[in-house]
Amino acid sequence: MSVAGTYGAQRALELGLTLSEHELIVQLLGREPNEVELAMFSLLWSEHCSYKHSKLLLRTLPSGGPRLVMGPGENAGAVDLGGGWALAFKVESHNHPSAVEPFQGAATGVGGILRDIFAVGARPIAILDSLRFGGPASERTRYLLDRAVSGIGHYGNSIGVATVGGEVYFEEPYEQNCLINAMCLGLVRSDRLIRSAAAGPGNLLVLFGASTGRDGIGGASVLASAVLGEADAAKRPSVQVGDPFAEKKLMECSLELLERHLLVALQDLGAAGLTSAIPEMASKGEVGIDIDVSRVPLREADMEPFEIMVSESQERMLGVVEPSRLDEFLAVCTRWETGAAVVGTVTESGLIRVLDGELVLGELAVGVLVDGCPLYELSPERPATQIYPRPPRSLESEDATEILLALLASANICDRKYLFEQYDCVVQSRTVRRPGQADAAVLELEGDGAIAVSIDCNGRRVAADPYWGTIEAVLECVSNLACVGAEPLGLTNCLNFGNPEKPHIAWQLTESIRALGDACRALQIPVVGGNVSLYNEGPDGPIYPTPVVGIVGGGLAEPALAGRLGFAGAGDAIALVGGFAPELAASELAKLRGEELPTELPAIHIAAVTATQRTIRDAVRAGTLRSAHDIAEGGLATALAECCIAAGLGAAIELEVGSDAALFGETAGCFVVSGDPSALRQLDPRTPHQIIGRVGGASLQIGAGETRIELSLERLREAHGAGAALFD
């Protein structure tokens, strides 16, 4: 029995378990766990490792389909690209460490997602990132932004994987809890995908890569699974420190081990280190594992066994190898100057035994450790009123020209060049569309077409309406893909939310996951995996609910035809495509005006949007369009300005309605495209489209009802570039 106040129960509480979880552990084991065992439970049963507050909901997501070659549960999911190739991809958060130490937090976030990709045998080919910070004027925001971007670049650039896209938003609710989500894509021959299931009793467990130190101890359970307040400063453990050079060698080493068929299984060491990796490998393989901590190469001589088991030292992998192949295995590690040591054995016992030489420190049934964790049903409750405060008002003018300039210069819309220039976007020689050239990144495959990728989520709109806001995030991502001519193949997501034990957060999470499922079913794409980051809240309240969506797209047989966002030539006609029904509620303009968030967004006719997206996609692929850009934050006028700025070309536009809603309102599934007038008239007649103007001149002129906007390219550029100040 667990009794509050007894040593065991007290210790369990200190480690982040609840009394009832401790009671369950005692019941399942038939005894009190010892110190090492309790430490392991506290990590594996933490939110970060067990997904105990989200797993029941995540199970409702569609994860099958003909394209799927590896689904949720592995280090990363993968979809079939045809021709024997698969694309592995995943997005993951590193929010809490980044809030403590943004450079290393962001760097190791990139390191972690890269390992997830090469842990399934894929060579990482691209990174994207999705970032959220507080208001742009805040000192803390500028510090976090600067350091996080440097950290991402430091890791990705040094390892030779292109950072090809991403997004960043600045909103007050992220002030204390910034979000650092990183996504990675990797290419692998389908028949070379490797799983993490340990197999073959008698096979050896080799720990290779960096040695093990005290970094990040307790990170997974403590940092990522609870709300930290001022009084909890002591709980903030040392954040992991990344070494991209070590990871580069580890990556090449791992891929060569796979190439030489030397691996039975492969698993990366992430949150909770060996404590998480070993039971996961044993559970998937339905075997037991003996791990001997005395054989783990250490950075510090005097580490306690439990410290070795829970260390989150970076750049480490666990491989399972047949004893007869061990020498070959170690030779590859030597070639890449990667440390390696046999630290354990696969057994038939169904037990995880933690040994220190001859001494048995802990002995736990794999089933209890991995599957024993209770899964919690949430108690969602829709709040009666909007829980987020009004954003501060920053725009007074009612003049359309002034509004457009303010939007272009606003933190969420201004030019991102100052960020993405800090990332290598060309290494590996496959980047067909770089950041700023198109709505999605386009990557050429070895002589066989191209893929596209985008990552999206407007958290403010999800805060307004978790269901329709999430639907919009998915559709926005697909729209971005459509603009380059790609169709969605699969989705990964990172669900960044507040404390799910609170009914209103539970409601956000429930609604958001319901929307993700509905959107993916409508699009007929699988959710191949992802990550959940909960408890993102501080004394001032929760973050905006932020279900970051990353979608990979394919079907680009001719990469040269991949769409661009900027207008292409004077004289081209400009068309507005899609069921255009923009509204100001929860828009960027509403934010600048300091308007309160609504408590719902208009419903979207998903089938109509996907039909529009198909029209755009088909036209881009056919070479009918010379530019394509999706209308998002800041509405139609902003989209037009972006097309002009990207091209260095002006445009003359005539619209019937000149209301703020028409010019700056936001709506899903609408596009600004340009091309030959006769070609535009031949777009699929079932998709609403109208020619609204022509490309040309040195200014953007919009005539809309009584409203007139005329801005030179120079002024547009100047406004759009104003964000540079943010990044200095």
Added chain:
Amino acid sequence: MKFGVVVFPGSCDDVDAQLACARVADVVPLWHADHDLQGVDAVVIPGGFSYGDYLRAGAIARFAPVMTEVIDFAHAGGYVMGICNGFQVCCEAGLLPGALLTNASLRFVCRQVSLEVVNGDTAFTRALLSGATLSIPVKHTTGRYYAPEQELERLEAAGQVVLRYGPGQNPNGALRDIAGVINEQGNVFGLMPHPEHAVDELTGSTDGLGLFASLRDSVGALVGGGR
């Protein structure tokens, strides 16, 4: 005609350099730990972060086993092209004059820049015209070319400044907008921009091809001349 591309631990653009070389000639990788240049006709030291760029960019790579051979090869008149990190390695190895310092911005910068071919009469630029403009990306943190004033004067006078960033294009604060220099003998060339990332219209431009083609032709001329 066979190029060799050095592979250090931490090289990132080695495969890209091999792909670029393969467009104009044969190519083999040269492993850092081997004292063997495999009979190549020209060596390319590629971009990346050799040995993590720890200590100082290029400072450790310069002592890699293969570099003994590369340095001997260069001293014997063999053609060596150092790109980005390779340029840094060449400077550290004393094969090229000057040094590369941290960018004036203190940040990594990845950007397509336009370059002026200052000297179209070198082994590495013979397929190009002096005064021609090339569009090639840069991507580095440590690319600010530096040499003492007197040395710069000497380099300019001797035609050793081969590439310059175009007007307003200098991404790193390099002195006199210098993007690429050649040694006095004319057989070792270093540049910060990445010509291997400018060999295909699909991924940006083909303006880097001329450098690889020049090198191939120079080797051909040597071989043809009964070297």
